[in-house]
Amino acid sequence: MYNNRGRDMAFDGINCVECGGSEFRLVNDSILKRKFPFVRGDNLKMCEKCGAKYITCDKCGNLFTRVHLSTDLWGVTDTCPSCNALNEEIKAWIARGHP
Numbered sequence: 499m500y501n502n503r504g505r506d507m508a509f510d511g512i513n514c515v516e517c518g519g520s521e522f523r524l525v526n527d528s529i530l531k532r533k534f535p536f537v538r539g540d541n542l543k544m545c546e547k548c549g550a551k552y553i554t555c556d557k558c559g560n561l562f563t564r565v566h567l568s569t570d571l572w573g574v575t576d577t578c579p580s581c582n583a584l585n586e587e588i589k590a591w592i593a594r595g596h597p
């Protein structure tokens with residue numbers, strides 16, 4: 499756990515890890531959907547302040563992990579920071595060594 503602000507802030511599933519914002523809205527991003535099999539039309543949220551995008555947890559509805567076009571394996575986690583739910587789809591995606 500880090501207590502620093504900004505980019506070193508630990509992702510807690512509630513606030514944007516980039517800007518600390520807490521307001522998000524559902525967005526539909528066909529490019530991210532094509533790139534990531536676990537991005538659907540109903541689980542992608544964007545930070546109102548900075549535009550960072552996250553998928554949401556199917557179990558608790560909080561932010562699950564950040565996704566953007568240059569996201570690599572290190573940027574995606576398969577476990578929800580809020581409720582510890584494991585996303586099997588992401589786990590399999592990481593295991594396949596994508597992208």
Ligand SMILES: [Zn+2]
Pocket residue numbers: 514515516517518519545546547548549550
């Ligand atoms: Zn943000």
Ligand SMILES: [Zn+2]
Pocket residue numbers: 555556557558559560578579580581582583
């Ligand atoms: Zn969760």
